[in-house]
Amino acid sequence: MPKVVDADQRRSELATAAARVIARDGIDGASLREVAAEAGWTTGALVHYFANKRELLAFTLQSSLDQRRSRHAVRAAMTSCETLRTTLLEALPTTDENRLHWIVTLAFAAQAAGDTELAEIQRMAYRGFRSRVASLVDDPDGPAAEREAERLIALVDGIALQALFDPDLWTPRRQIEALETGLG
Template sequence: MPKRVDHDERRRRIAEALWRIASTRGLEGASLRDVAAEAGISLGQLQHYFRSKGDMLVFALEHVNELAARRVRARVEASATAPSPRVILRESVAEMLPLDDESRSGNLVQVAYFLQAVHDERLREHAKEGVPLLRALFADQIRRAMAEGQIAPDRDPDTEATLLICLVDGLTSYTLLDVHSPAEALALADAHLDRLFTP
């Protein structure tokens, strides 16, 4: 039987090579050739999967977002049998922050993408498409907590969800810059949640 190439596996390997480059030196200077070399395949093989750098970036971004969403779900499910809104929000925030090497590296990838996306409309559409989903997830939990009397009824769930997402983004940047430690970033997020969760 001839050896069959696992195409999904190869796409993932290419995406992972791209992430390693993004997290160490950024994406701007990276060519298709650089990524092929990092993935240990030829340029021709890479071009079989991705015809342009843009195609490759979009695939890798979707893959990184999918993995992040999966990690949040896993963390929430592991945390308790019936997690409260506060537990869900807290665990999601903890998963988004660069608290360990893996998430630090994932965050560096997203920063590299972010900088490209600001200058590239197609990538920007993809980069921002996860935000409404995350906002809806957070707003649902805030609404649930309001119904249960854990959050004051005059808060606006969408506004609170957006503020939380933006805060986590800023905490992430300053953690990557070593302005504060991962533990301090989490304590700051907890301080914010403490004040959100006041009846």
């Protein structure tokens, strides 16, 4: 009897391998051959799931973003203030998983400068994040909610960039302290 293969799981495994290659070698270094080798597969097996590098890259970016969004559902029992704090804390590169997400996001941000599809994926992700954060501030229906969300996201982005480029100085503890200060 032939082995049953979960195509969605395989695609997810390949996206995870692609994220590791991108973090290590950049997008240019994420060839189909390199990603296949990282996953322990042949290039021929990889192209069964992705027709080309472009398709793999778009799926990798979307998977990274979807993984971040999936955390929102587990916060149903928290107050909006606790949810806001947790959402922003989880956006910082304080763990290996979050650091990988940030490195991949930055690699794709650079790539998106000349790629309208990738730019749209990132634009929609930021809009979704901004809406999510705006819905958690003190007066989510007030006119200042969107501006406050933008301020908080800029705070997180600034902390994250410094942490990525100077991890010895911007330890997880310092990142959390800076966020707490910014939250007031």
